[in-house]
Amino acid sequence: MHALLLLTCSLLATAPMPRFPQGTARMDVGSAPHGLPDWGVQRCAGCHPAQVDSWRHSGHATARTDDVFQVALTEDRPGWCVQCHAPLARNLERGPLPAGSPPEEHGVTCAGCHAPLAEAKATPGMPCAGCHQFGFPVLDGAGQRVRLSSTGWQQDTVGEWTRWRQQSGDTRHCTACHMRGGDHGLGGTRRTESLKAALVVEPAPGQLRVSTRDVGHAFPTGDVMRWVSVEVADEPLFEAPRTVATFGRRLEVRAWPPEPLPHLGAVEDTRLVPGEVRRVALPPGARYARIVYHLVSREQEDSGLYPAGLSRLVLWAAALPSRPPSKERKP
Known part of the structure; x- marks a missing residue:
């Protein structure tokens, strides 16, 4: 660290x-x-x-x-x-x-x-680092921001990308993916097709293999409130989905030495990293699965302030392959 x-x-x-x-x-x-x-x-x-x-x-x-x-x-x-x-x-x-x-x-x-x-x-x-790399706000006893933390990153996109470049030897800059051909639309989370293209999902009996394609940072990256859920359902409309896995960060307010003041920080990080293939186990009998990108935290969604269509982007959905029948042992 x-x-x-x-x-x-x-x-x-x-x-x-x-x-x-x-x-x-x-x-x-x-x-x-x-x-x-x-x-x-x-x-x-x-x-x-x-x-x-x-x-x-x-x-x-x-x-x-x-x-x-x-x-x-x-x-x-x-x-x-x-x-x-x-x-x-x-x-x-x-x-x-x-x-x-x-x-x-x-x-x-x-x-x-x-x-x-x-x-x-x-x-x-x-200057991508100025926009997409900064610490959590540190507040005094009156709730006023006194500085940004240097012990925990609220956004770490540039750091993630820098580590990936060092590990992979890839020399591409952020603009190679986010501004292809000089496109000033910039891609990112407001372009659902970009997120869909970045995600690779391989269904298999009893599991999904999930990874990313041409992504040089964590998935999701950026806003600490973003997270991804893997959901299953018995019918294709997902009227009663069940979440079986999440990719994101879990936050707590606590001490983060050597910072003397407690502040919000990530105590768990389950996001996908470049090159990783995550195997997600599916419950027996699940017939459909989907992957949803959430723009706000679970608590914010549960508050009722955000309509589901506003803060959730469905990136992938499909019927699941049936499990092969189990072989019974002969007496």
Whole structure:
């Protein structure tokens, strides 16, 4: 664990962290290119219409106004959450945005990835570490955030990907999968077809073999509330499904030395890792199985705030092969 922290901290130390200050502050970007007066999306679209059109259909464009996020925001701290999901926003209040709010209030815009910092002249590449690698919030006795933990990662996507690259020797960058051909739609959890393509399910009598394809990080990754369930049912509509396995993280508030203040952290991690084949035993008599990707925690789903169709994505479903008849021993 100590070596892992040193590796990830070293990675973060070299990343342009001020570009995306992990929700602790609003981004401060430099001047727009080519003498343009600002970094407005419409100005970018003047020269890059195809890229902006793809972005408009991405999860980044609606990272703040997305329905799942809006429900989560009713139970969380709006300032920190909004400054991650809309890093150039000025309105940090929870709830619907006023009519006519600019794209910067709705999500992550062009400047979030491409603008130089302050008055720097160079425009660095997309700083994935700033967005997808950060610790759990550490709170004081009054419930105020004092820092982000360095002993537990709320999101560890960049660390997962870095370890995979070192182990596999693969030299691809995040953009090789998430921006194929320069696609600014970016893929991820708001594109169900990308998740389906990443999952490999091999049914066999009495079990499922589950793995991932061309995924260089844990599955699921990113938001710590995401998890995957393997469910069985007696009928194809899954009106009464039974969960037989889960892939995700279990969280607790506890001490995490050397951090002096207790905070939320992961005490168990059952997510799929690259190259792993997970064998899931199925109960006798199960006729159908499916795999469901959950965008929010089980507790949040049980709260009734999220309609099932909003927070659950069915990635795979099929009738199960029948078990071979058992051979009876002759007397």
